[in-house]
Amino acid sequence: MIGPSSTAAELIAHLQALRSEENIAGMARFGIVTETALGISNPDLQKIARAAKRNHARALELWQSNVREARLLALYTAEPKKLTPDIARTWADDFDSWEIVDCAADLCVEARIEALVPEFAADDREFVRRTAFAMMAGAAVHLKQEPDETLLAWLPLIAAHAADPRNFVRKAVNWALRNIGKRNLRCHGRALALAESLAASDDRTARWIGKDAVRELTSEKVVARLERTSAAQ
Template structure:
């Protein structure tokens, strides 16, 4: 029986019973790294996390297993208030999948490890850089009470890295820009202005990021919602 007293080994053994080779094949088609995957859906992993409850030390042990599902379970059951910068950096060294990155970014935002954003953006590794912009997007969406100035302060970072053509970076940069623009009216105008500038860039990647963001941020439905 899974519960708060379950240890890492017990949780991994339980995950093994949920293995689905069919799902592993399907995940690969979505660009999910499946070398150490059991093929368990995210909702099912979250269900296990709800039963297991938060346990920071156990989360660290789960991460070290190198199993996709155990690592996601680690991210879902880590304690944000106990997560340190060093622990987050160590995890980032293992990032090799957009899925893991995006889940980790949510945790890092909840843990308020904002100093990592600039450091991760400056990191040349594709998935570490993606983490920075996934964090920006998450903060823009979830931190309702955060001063808008703190969110807008990340726009220059978006501009600086708008020329990175790597798929998982450019999509995250675009995602961050759109998330800021959709936050509220105060954030919309500066984000749309940057998107418009990028849309006219001579750089192919920056131009794509800008045009795609303009398409959404200038949409009538969004403008009506923000007003």
Template structure:
């Protein structure tokens, strides 16, 4: 069965199971991807399926409910950002158990323009993957919300500073990611982000210092500065 726009969540999951690969599951585990419910499909395969079945918000909610890794990623690919509610976004965030799923739904939440409400809410949450979601959304917004004023992104820098000492792997990497993406967004964003990176690099806290030094390496890179029209 080749799925199409009229396919149900159950039919699509059946198709995904047929494409599954135990070898791919083993490879995913090496990248820190949660594989307990994985079928073993690559994102390339899932994007191909998403193009075939197209957007269907109600069906996306059903796919998510299955708990299957691939079905949840496909749910994020095929949900309708205009239809996504705050309640649904919170339910999805509560169920996130993998950095990969977090980073995928971050795209959807930003496309749904829920970031202003959810970023501070998720950053305040002590759960590792929920907090990661906050900073993944900042990083995504810095790249994709091209019409948004730079001031909107710069307003998130204090939140980055606040949580720069969170030593949990998936949080610290997302905090670093958010800082770097803001700094690379525009000349106006580069200076404040660079200043924060320098401040963190001088911190007595090991995690904050790592975040600052790593961001500094990228933000002072000649190619990055050249792209932004900044002097070498």
């Protein structure tokens, strides 16, 4: 029975018992790296994480397993207050999948180590750079008490890397720009201005990022929500 006292080895054995070859094949169609996958869905992993509870030392052990599901479980059960920039950097060396990156980015935001954003953005490795922009996207939504200046200070990073054509980077850059722009009216104006500038770029990737962001940030639904929120404050 899985619970708070379960060891890393016991959790990994439990995961291995749930292996599904059919699910592994299905995951590959969604761009999930399956070399070490067991075919367990994220909702099922989250149920296991809730039963196992947070345990940072055990999470570190789970990460070392190199098994997809064990690493996701490590991210779900790590203790944000104990996640240091050095641990995040070490884990980033192993990033090889968008789903691991996006989960790790959420944890980094919860751990309040968003100071790593510029460092990760400057890193040329595709999935490490994606982490920076996934962190921006998450922070724009979840750090509601954070001053707008923190997020607006990231716009130059978005501009600087908008020409990176790699699929998992460009999508994350676009995601970050859209989420910052949807935060409130003040952020909306600055983000939309950047989106419009990128939309006029000679670079194909930057132009795609800009046009897609302009499309969402100027939609009636988004503008109406921001105006309602502003009026209520």
